[in-house]
Amino acid sequence: MVANLEDAAVLRELKARADIHQVLAQLARALDRCDRALALSAYHEDGWDAHGSFNGPAAEFVEWAIDTQSNHFLWTSHYITNIYIELDGDKAAVETYVQVIMRFERDGGLFDLAGCGRYLDRFECRNGVWKIAHRQVIGDWNRVDPVVEQMADGLVQQLVRGTRAPDDPSYGYFAARGTVAAAIV
Numbered sequence: 195m196v197a198n199l200e201d202a203a204v205l206r207e208l209k210a211r212a213d214i215h216q217v218l219a220q221l222a223r224a225l226d227r228c229d230r231a232l233a234l235s236a237y238h239e240d241g242w243d244a245h246g247s248f249n250g251p252a253a254e255f256v257e258w259a260i261d262t263q264s265n266h267f268l269w270t271s272h273y274i275t276n277i278y279i280e281l282d283g284d285k286a287a288v289e290t291y292v293q294v295i296m297r298f299e300r301d302g303g304l305f306d307l308a309g310c311g312r313y314l315d316r317f318e319c320r321n322g323v324w325k326i327a328h329r330q331v332i333g334d335w336n337r338v339d340p341v342v343e344q345m346a347d348g349l350v351q352q353l354v355r356g357t358r359a360p361d362d363p364s365y366g367y368f369a370a371r372g373t374v375a376a377a378i379v
Contacts, residue, residue, distance in 0.1 A: 213324040222272040229359035238325045245331045268297045284319040309336030
């Protein structure tokens with residue numbers, strides 16, 4: 195009997211960690227694809243985000259972030275890396291390292307803003323669902339690089355180009371499989 199209780203506790207912890215990781219990946223995807231509904235689904239309804247010059251309700255953050263990205267950047271790529279999770283029942287303190295590259299145009303030239311930072315998230319499990327209750331973004335470093343050269347020909351130019359939601363090829367890919375990732379848009 196003890197082994198079964200221990201096994202159940204281990205499975206609950208593993209599921210919580212997997213659920214939290216999925217929410218983090220989903221939010222990175224949502225921001226890069228400018229998918230409001232998917233981004234909102236990462237936060238509890240009363241969620242909060244302190245993100246640079248923005249500090250307020252998560253629903254307002256999502257609007258602000260997607261409008262900022264749509265109006266100021268040609269594309270963005272968020273990469274989540276190290277994820278440290280301390281579970282405490284239905285709450286979790288999470289630190290996630292993030293790298294971001296954002297391309298923009300200025301004075302007729304292309305530039306890449308590259309930066310690294312961390313998300314300090316308080317996750318809560320409500321009604322069996324882990325979501326972000328509060329996020330604090332920590333900026334560690336950034337730089338702006340001019341794009342001095344791009345490949346004119348070759349393999350890169352032959353690849354299917356990514357776009358923002360809902361036209362990005364990934365939405366068709368998931369829709370063909372009938373998955374949740376396609377249904378949120």
